[in-house]
Amino acid sequence: MDNSMQKSTPERKLWAQYDALQLGSGWDEKDIQKPQILIEDVYGDSHPGSVHLNQLTEQAKYGVFECGGYPAHFHATDICDGCAQGHDGMNYILASREVICDMVELHGSATPWDGLILTSSCDKSIPAHLKAAARLNVPTIFIPGGSMRPSPYMTTSMRAGDISLRQKREGQISDEEVRDYKITGCPSCGACAFLGTASTMQCMAEALGMALPGSALVPATMRDILQYARDSGRKIMELASKGIRADMILTKEAFYNAFVIHSAIGGSTNAMIHMPSIARELGIVIDPDEIDEINHKIPHIVNVSPSGAYPTEAFWFAGGIPMVQTYLKEYLNLDVLTVTGKTLGENLEDLLRDNFFERNLGYLTNYNLVRDQVITSPNRADEIGSIAVLKGNIAPEGSVVKYSACDKKLYVHRGPARVFDSEEEAHRAVVKGNINPGDIIIIRYEGPRGSGMPEMFMTTEAIVCDPRLNGTVSLITDGRFSGATRGAAIGHVSPEAAAGGPLAFVREGDIIEYDIPARKINCIGIDGKLMEMEKVEQIFSQRSKGGIIPRPNRKGILKRYTSLALSAMEGAGY
Numbered sequence: 001m002d003n004s005m006q007k008s009t010p011e012r013k014l015w016a017q018y019d020a021l022q023l024g025s026g027w028d029e030k031d032i033q034k035p036q037i038l039i040e041d042v043y044g045d046s047h048p049g050s051v052h053l054n055q056l057t058e059q060a061k062y063g064v065f066e067c068g069g070y071p072a073h074f075h076a077t078d079i080c081d082g083c084a085q086g087h088d089g090m091n092y093i094l095a096s097r098e099v100i101c102d103m104v105e106l107h108g109s110a111t112p113w114d115g116l117i118l119t120s121s122c123d124k125s126i127p128a129h130l131k132a133a134a135r136l137n138v139p140t141i142f143i144p145g146g147s148m149r150p151s152p153y154m155t156t157s158m159r160a161g162d163i164s165l166r167q168k169r170e171g172q173i174s175d176e177e178v179r180d181y182k183i184t185g186c187p188s189c190g191a192c193a194f195l196g197t198a199s200t201m202q203c204m205a206e207a208l209g210m211a212l213p214g215s216a217l218v219p220a221t222m223r224d225i226l227q228y229a230r231d232s233g234r235k236i237m238e239l240a241s242k243g244i245r246a247d248m249i250l251t252k253e254a255f256y257n258a259f260v261i262h263s264a265i266g267g268s269t270n271a272m273i274h275m276p277s278i279a280r281e282l283g284i285v286i287d288p289d290e291i292d293e294i295n296h297k298i299p300h301i302v303n304v305s306p307s308g309a310y311p312t313e314a315f316w317f318a319g320g321i322p323m324v325q326t327y328l329k330e331y332l333n334l335d336v337l338t339v340t341g342k343t344l345g346e347n348l349e350d351l352l353r354d355n356f357f358e359r360n361l362g363y364l365t366n367y368n369l370v371r372d373q374v375i376t377s378p379n380r381a382d383e384i385g386s387i388a389v390l391k392g393n394i395a396p397e398g399s400v401v402k403y404s405a406c407d408k409k410l411y412v413h414r415g416p417a418r419v420f421d422s423e424e425e426a427h428r429a430v431v432k433g434n435i436n437p438g439d440i441i442i443i444r445y446e447g448p449r450g451s452g453m454p455e456m457f458m459t460t461e462a463i464v465c466d467p468r469l470n471g472t473v474s475l476i477t478d479g480r481f482s483g484a485t486r487g488a489a490i491g492h493v494s495p496e497a498a499a500g501g502p503l504a505f506v507r508e509g510d511i512i513e514y515d516i517p518a519r520k521i522n523c524i525g526i527d528g529k530l531m532e533m534e535k536v537e538q539i540f541s542q543r544s545k546g547g548i549i550p551r552p553n554r555k556g557i558l559k560r561y562t563s564l565a566l567s568a569m570e571g572a573g574y
Contacts (some may be wrong), residue, residue: 005241006035007112018111027070034070035114035240037233040104040132042125044077049121049145049198052189052220056119056143056229063233069114069240071233076103078125081455081482082157082192086164086427090454093124094480095561097274098573100128101135108136115240117232121145121191121220123483126201127274130210131573133246134281139239140246141339142210143232144202146220148190150311154367156193157185158306158484161461168431190220193311195304196483200267201274206321207258209249209338213347214356216321219313238341252284253333257344259291260331263298264324265315266307266386266404268483269491273453277571288389288398288569292519295385298331299378300404306486307386307404310374317363318374322351327378390490390514392522393537394502397494398569399476402485403516407471410488414513415440415474416528417506421549422446423456423479430462430469437472440512444503445549446479447496448565448572452558457482460489476512476521478503480568490514490521492568498551499567505543 012018012032019032039060043053057073064071078100084090108116116138118129122145133140150156163181166172191198199217206216212235215228255275262271276286302308302324304315325332326348334345342350351357361371372380386404391397403411418435419442420426426443429435441463447453456479464470464487474488478496481489495501502523506512511525523536531539554562564574 005114006033007114008036011112031070034068035237037064037069037071037115037117037236037240038108038113039071039073039117040107040129041075041119042078042100043075046077047080047083047122048148048186048189049080049191050078053119053121053145055226056145057117059226059229060117060119060143060233063230064237067234067237069237071117074107076100078120078122081123082160086458091452091558093455094448094453094572095557097124097128097131098561099557100125101131104129104132105135108132108138113138115236116140117143117236119143119145119229121198121202123197123201123270126198126205127278130205130208130278131281133210134250134278137246139236139244140210141212141232141236141239142205143229144205144211144216144218146190146225147199147217147312147316148186148193149188149219149221150193150313151187152184154311156305156311158192158194159185161457162465164458165431165462165465188221191312192484193313194306194484195266195268195302195312195315196306197268197270198483199312200262200265200271200483203261203265203267203321204258204271204275207261208254209336209344210246212339213351214320214322217312217316219316235339239339242341244337244341247282249337249339250278250282251336254336255279255284255286257332257336259294260298260328261321261324263295263385263387264300264328265302265304266300266402269387269400269402269481269485270483272387272400272492273480273568273572277573280571280573291387292389295387298328298385299381300383300386301327301376301378301381303374303376306484307402310369314364314367314369314374317360318371319357322348323357323371323375326357327375388516388519390516390519390521392520393533393540394476394506394512394523395493395521396502397567399490399493399521401488401490401516405486406488409471410474411516412514413440413474413488414511414524417442417508417510417512417523419444419506419508422451423454423459427459427462430459430466435469435473437469439473441473441475442503442506442512443475443477443479444497446477447493447498448568449562450478450496450498450551452562453480453565453568453572455480455482456489456491457485460485460487463487474514478568494567494569496567497548500544500548502540504548505540507543
């Protein structure tokens with residue numbers, strides 16, 4: 001590569017210490033003249049999704065060296081939703097997305113870089129990295145951190161919901177069963193082996209064109225993931241040479257493509273927060289109604305937990321995102337540019353010639369599976385879409401439900417509101433048996449401006465793991481859900497209660513009704529009595545005069561985040 005393209009040359013001539021500092025860090029005089037690539041990861045001992053990323057960045061560095069560049073390795077370690085489950089730590093999880101993004105921006109802005117490599121595996125670090133890529137707008141490539149191996153009997157770490165609920169109920173579980181789960185629940189590094197937010201966002205990175213074709217959800221313990229990392233190091237040098245920036249890939253058409261894939265795979269509702277926030281960095285507005293419209297026409301063709309039966313590595317063996325894209329070509333913009341330097345259509349042709357779609361089917365045979373059991377052809381799909389945006393008098397700006405993971409009996413539901421001002425209160429009520437079949441649980445003040453928008457996974461799992469409540473109880477919240485959430489779980493209610501949204505004025509015993517096919521969600525009665533909608537709104541107006549519950553005093557990052565965050569339907573960033 002022509003060294004004259006090095007972006008930092010003018011800055012080096014301004015101040016001799018620039019070169020001296022890099023030489024003092026172990027670089028030599030030839031290194032400081034090469035194109036320089038910033039490699040950012042979230043490597044650390046925090047959880048399985050990050051503990052192996054140093055192996056990927058090592059391979060990426062080799063690829064950069066091979067092609068005449070010099071890589072510099074920076075870190076901003078992420079944190080784990082699973083370890084934060086059920087306590088105040090969960091309030092910091094979404095805020096971490098903004099902090100990681102800010103750190104990468106700082107690393108990428110203090111000195112000029114010729115290219116950027118990003119690698120992460122999980123819920124908030126992937127969107128943080130993609131936000132930073134959009135913000136820095138230099139040649140960029142993303143390396144997904146891959147999938148964890150499945151737990152025994154093709155289960156996943158998601159079994160924690162059932163285990164934890166029975167732990168809290170005396171006499172329902174043995175110490176041996178708890179220990180066996182702990183030892184086998186997370187058997188390797190990589191993102192959890194279900195199509196939660198971590199796995200969904202790996203898929204979104206690839207679907208956007210920011211990761212090499214086929215790289216999302218590759219098993220984290222297989223050689224293939226190292227090959228993708230090495231190839232990414234090589235490819236970033238080509239992108240830098242050609243001047244292919246992030247904004248040339250992250251176009252409105254690319255986001256449309258990604259939401260088509262999201263609908264088809266049954267992705268996490270959290271993508272409805274992360275994708276608009278990424279787009280916002282580029283001045284692109286994502287209209288929730290447009291996403292809903294996509295879900296009216298795209299067949300849901302992926303049979304992966306929690307909407308389906310199989311772990312994520314089976315999805316990769318079956319052909320992964322490229323197989324889904326091949327099946328859905330008629331719905332996609334095939335001319336969008338990707339990090340290969342080629343279009344999506346060209347990538348799919350290259351994969352076909354390379355035998356990618358057939359090479360890994362033998363791994364499925366090890367599990368006595370065939371492709372169609374994991375990724376079905378569109379003409380055999382029994383469901384259209386996976387996500388719905390519901391609106392009404394308790395969610396004027398919208399709310400989100402993943403109906404592909406919901407019992408069809410609860411697609412339409414009317415019931416009494418059981419109102420809680422925190423998830424902890426609601427969870428205790430479920431555990432103690434104080435929730436009845438048919439109830440609609442309301443959890444509020446858990447939005448971005450409320451407590452930082454924690455996920456409600458502990459409560460949703462307590463519901464679906466309780467035979468008395470499963471399939472009869474719905475949950476509505478201005479908080480968010482885990483990508484692993486199952487059941488009738490409606491989140492992101494906007495405006496949120498802490499911003500004075502109408503959810504703040506629902507009371508115990510009011511009658512709530514939602515209709516997923518009709519995309520409606522409303523309070524239709526007060527104190528157990530059905531009323532005209534106009535009368536309900538009048539009563540809400542009267543109740544609003546009493547104001548909302550005062551928010552607690554906070555400090556540090558949580559104060560900054562809850563003071564500045566946008567609504568969930570706008571991406572919950574700031």
